[in-house]
Amino acid sequence: MKPEHFPPKELPEVSDAFFSEQADHILKKTTEIEKWSLPGTRNIESSFPVPEGYWLSLEQGIRNRISSPARVAFPDFNLIPKPALAMVLSLLFFAGFAGMWFFQYRTKDNHWSAGLEQVSETELLAYVESRPGFEVQEITENMASGALSESDMVVPDLKISEQDIDENLESINEHELLQNYDNY
Amino acid sequence: MKEEDREILEKFRSEETKQMAFNLLIRKYQKRVYWLIRKMVIDHDDANDLSQEVFVKVWFYLEDFRGESGLFTWIYRIATRECMAFLRKKKRRFFLPIGDVEGEMSKKIETGSDFSGDEIQKKLQLAILKLPEKQRLVFNMKYFEEITYEEMSEILGTSVGALKASYHHAVQKIQADLEKQMKS
Numbered sequence: 001m002k003p004e005h006f007p008p009k010e011l012p013e014v015s016d017a018f019f020s021e022q023a024d025h026i027l028k029k030t031t032e033i034e035k036w037s038l039p040g041t042r043n044i045e046s047s048f049p050v051p052e053g054y055w056l057s058l059e060q061g062i063r064n065r066i067s068s069p070a071r072v073a074f075p076d077f078n079l080i081p082k083p084a085l086a087m088v089l090s091l092l093f094f095a096g097f098a099g100m101w102f103f104q105y106r107t108k109d110n111h112w113s114a115g116l117e118q119v120s121e122t123e124l125l126a127y128v129e130s131r132p133g134f135e136v137q138e139i140t141e142n143m144a145s146g147a148l149s150e151s152d153m154v155v156p157d158l159k160i161s162e163q164d165i166d167e168n169l170e171s172i173n174e175h176e177l178l179q180n181y182d183n184y
Numbered sequence: 185m186k187e188e189d190r191e192i193l194e195k196f197r198s199e200e201t202k203q204m205a206f207n208l209l210i211r212k213y214q215k216r217v218y219w220l221i222r223k224m225v226i227d228h229d230d231a232n233d234l235s236q237e238v239f240v241k242v243w244f245y246l247e248d249f250r251g252e253s254g255l256f257t258w259i260y261r262i263a264t265r266e267c268m269a270f271l272r273k274k275k276r277r278f279f280l281p282i283g284d285v286e287g288e289m290s291k292k293i294e295t296g297s298d299f300s301g302d303e304i305q306k307k308l309q310l311a312i313l314k315l316p317e318k319q320r321l322v323f324n325m326k327y328f329e330e331i332t333y334e335e336m337s338e339i340l341g342t343s344v345g346a347l348k349a350s351y352h353h354a355v356q357k358i359q360a361d362l363e364k365q366m367k368s
Contacts, residue, residue, distance in 0.1 A: 030348075033355045037327070038362075041308050044328055047301025048222055058218065058232065059210055062239040 188212075189255035196246055209246075210239055213256065216329070217263050223324045224267045226289040226298050226313075234270055238263045253338050260331075260339045264321060271317055286313050311361035315354055322347055323354040 051057075128139065142148040185193075192212075195205035217238055222231040241262050249258055275285050292298040293309050301309070312320055321340070325331045326347075333344045340347070 030352070033352050036355050036359075038304055038308055040302070041305050042328065044223065044301065044305060044309075045219055047299055047305050047309075048219075048226075048228070049298070049300055050228065054232075055214060058214055058235060059207075061232070061236045062210060062243075065236055065240045066243050 185251055185254050186256075190251075193246070193249070193251065193255065206243060206246075209242065209255075213259055214239070216256075217259060220260065220263055220324070220329065221267055223328060224317075224321065225270065226292050228298060230270065234263075234266050238266050241266075254335075257335060257338045264339060267321070268317060289313055307362055307365050308358070311358045311365070314361055315357060319350050319354045319357075322350045323358070326351050 139148065192205050192209050195201040196209070214235065218231055218235045221234045221238075222228065225231050225234065238259070242259055245262075249255070253261075271285065290310055290313050293306060293313070299306065299309065312323060315323060318340075322336065325336055325339075326333075331339075333347045336342075336347050337344045342350075
């Protein structure tokens with residue numbers, strides 16, 4: 001079947017010079033904009049007041065900023081983005097807090113073991129002997145938790161003689177006993 | 185790169201002549217940098233602060249400058265970035281409608297606290313302040329500083345075509361605004 005014939009679409013008559021005229025028009029418009037200006041407005045600097053001798057003070061200000069200790073130490077500090085800075089600061093805060101807690105705990109622990117070393121073995125053994133139900137481990141734990149203090153170590157009435165103590169001392173491995181405290 | 189700038193760079197790289205080179209650089213570019221910033225932020229104190237910051241950055245980073253672009257282009261790039269960052273920060277500080285920053289700057293021009301130009305200059309500045317920031321920057325660079333599109337393209341990292349279109353729109357908006365101002 002023969003395809004239906006459509007009459008050619010009517011196009012407006014365009015002169016040969018149309019496109020070059022258009023191009024000229026666009027060029028003219030662009031040049032106009034390029035050259036656009038309001039008389040007497042190009043030199044705007046004179047309309048913005050600047051304090052007298054300002055340029056010298058600007059130079060001085062730059063030098064002061066460069067030589068400020070904070071700038072020398074951290075030239076890029078103000079370039080750190082704010083969220084990153086906030087994160088770093090909060091991490092530092094938590095690290096500091098954890099460090100303080102750990103240090104305090106360790107100091108307390110060290111203090112306690114230092115205190116324990118001052119208690120004579122005789123007193124300690126006497127105390128253990130005077131309380132048959134208590135284990136050495138239990139006593140040391142109580143001392144660590146603060147339930148027992150150094151003053152509690154005073155045994156008012158020693159019911160064992162020094163000889164008994166010596167015998168007991170022989171049966172107990174002194175090194176092992178101290179090891180227990182150190183391990184705690 | 186211009187011979188004079190190349191000389192400044194060479195002197196800056198030597199410890200003995202570093203200070204002298206920096207002084208030369210400040211004296212050569214301080215006014216251009218200040219005026220570029222001042223036209224964007226209007227307020228003298230803000231322009232002073234930002235100009236100092238630009239040169240502090242130049243001091244710290246000039247040694248890393250590879251000289252792929254002109255020294256002036258590089259300094260202008262820092263200046264425009266500082267400017268845009270400042271305006272963005274200022275807008276965030278206002279919280280309320282974005283127009284408040286422009287409103288504040290317009291008020292400074294209207295009241296004459298930071299502007300002493302005649303009526304037509306005032307009208308032009310008010311019309312410029314209504315443009316979006318980047319368009320304002322392009323307009324100022326082209327209209328007042330007469331920087332070529334090619335140089336602008338290097339400074340702002342935008343294509344020459346986009347800059348031409350941006351300037352074209354800016355001029356049209358300013359013309360329309362001036363007409364409106366004249367009628368009212």
